[in-house]
Amino acid sequence: MALSSWFGRSLMIVSLTATWVGALDADDRIEVERWLDRMAQAVESLDYRGTVVHWRGDQFDTLKIIHRSDESGVRERLFSLSGDPREILRNGYEVKSLLGGEGRVLIQSQLSTRLLPSLPQKRLDLAEQAYEMHVRGEERVAGLQTQVIEILPRDEFRYGHRFWLEQDTAMLLRSALLGRGGQPIQQLSFVEIELDARIIDSELEPQIQAEIVVESRLAESTPAFENLTESDIDSTAPSSWVPPSVPVHFQLARQGQGTSESGAEFQHLLYSDGLASFSIYVEEDDEGRGGSRVESFGSVNVFTGRLSDRQVTIVGEVPMATVRLVGRWMHVDSEPPNSR
Numbered sequence: 001m002a003l004s005s006w007f008g009r010s011l012m013i014v015s016l017t018a019t020w021v022g023a024l025d026a027d028d029r030i031e032v033e034r035w036l037d038r039m040a041q042a043v044e045s046l047d048y049r050g051t052v053v054h055w056r057g058d059q060f061d062t063l064k065i066i067h068r069s070d071e072s073g074v075r076e077r078l079f080s081l082s083g084d085p086r087e088i089l090r091n092g093y094e095v096k097s098l099l100g101g102e103g104r105v106l107i108q109s110q111l112s113t114r115l116l117p118s119l120p121q122k123r124l125d126l127a128e129q130a131y132e133m134h135v136r137g138e139e140r141v142a143g144l145q146t147q148v149i150e151i152l153p154r155d156e157f158r159y160g161h162r163f164w165l166e167q168d169t170a171m172l173l174r175s176a177l178l179g180r181g182g183q184p185i186q187q188l189s190f191v192e193i194e195l196d197a198r199i200i201d202s203e204l205e206p207q208i209q210a211e212i213v214v215e216s217r218l219a220e221s222t223p224a225f226e227n228l229t230e231s232d233i234d235s236t237a238p239s240s241w242v243p244p245s246v247p248v249h250f251q252l253a254r255q256g257q258g259t260s261e262s263g264a265e266f267q268h269l270l271y272s273d274g275l276a277s278f279s280i281y282v283e284e285d286d287e288g289r290g291g292s293r294v295e296s297f298g299s300v301n302v303f304t305g306r307l308s309d310r311q312v313t314i315v316g317e318v319p320m321a322t323v324r325l326v327g328r329w330m331h332v333d334s335e336p337p338n339s340r
Helices: 003-045 121-127 319-327
Strands: 048-057 058-068 071-081 086-091 094-099 105-109 132-139 144-153 160-166 172-178 184-195 214-220 251-259 264-270 277-284 293-297 300-307 310-316
Touching: 003 132, 003 144, 003 160, 003 172, 132 160, 144 172, 144 184, 160 184, 293 319, 300 319, 310 319
Parallel strands: 105 214
Antiparallel strands: 048 058, 048 184, 058 071, 071 086, 086 094, 094 105, 132 144, 144 160, 160 172, 172 184, 251 264, 264 277, 277 310, 293 300, 300 310
C-alpha cells in the first residue's frame, strides 16, 4: 500500500472517530442540560423536608432542611443538628442567618443563599465551552434511585461537579464539588428525605431568638442573580473598577452598589461562567491597609488588597488561582490603571 494512500485512510478514520466522539459529547451535553433544568425546577418548586450530611476535609455537619413553595413564593428553613446552633431562613430573596450560643446574632441580607444549587437553563448556555458534561451511571441515595451527572472543568479556574438526581423528579439528593483530578473537595447528601411533604407555617419559624441584629444588603436597583436576563448577563454598564480581563468564559453577570453593616458603601461586581461565580467588592479604605493576602475557607477563596485608596476583595467558590489572577489583572497593590 502506498504511503499516501495509508496516510489518507488514517486521516479519514481519525476524522470519522472525532466526529463520532463529538456527537456523543453533544448528546451527553444536551441530556445533562435537560437533567439540570429539571433539577432547578425540582429544588425550587417541590415541597420537601429531609436530613442532610455535609462534609469537607475533616469537618462534618448534620443539617435539617424544610422547603415549601406556594403562591406566596419560596420559604425555606435550614438548621443544624450538630455543632453550634445555627439557622438560615429564606423567604424569597430575603435571607436571615441566626447564630446561637452567647450573644445570639441575626444577620439579614438580600444576597440570596441556598443549601441546594439552582442552575436554570439560561445559565447553562454560558457553561458549554467551560465544562465537559457527562451522564454517568445510576446509584441509590437515601433509598431512592438516582441518575449521576458529572460536569468537569476544562481549565484550572473553576471546580467540577457531580450530581445525583432522583429519577422521577430530578430532585438533587447528593452533590460533590470536585477539585483537580476529579477528587471531591466537599460533599452533601440527603440521608433521608420526604418529597411532596405537607409543610406547615410553624416548621418554617426560627427557634433561635436573636439579641444582636446585623444587616447587609445590596441596593434595591440591583437585579437578583436568579432573575438574570440575557441583557443582564451581557451588561456593559460603565465602572472604573471592572477588571480589564478575567479568566476565559467568565462574564459580568451583575453590578450595583451596596451598603455594609457599618454603613459603608461598596461596589459589587458578580462574574459567572454559568456554573461558577466570583464577586468583586470595592470600598473606601480609610485605614490604609497595605499588602495583599489570600485566604481559603473550605472551597471558597478570598483575595484582598489595595487599589489606590480603595480596598478590593475578590471572593467566590472558585480555585485560588482564579482570585489571584483577577487581583493581578486589576493591578491590586499597584498604581491604578488610569495613572499609568
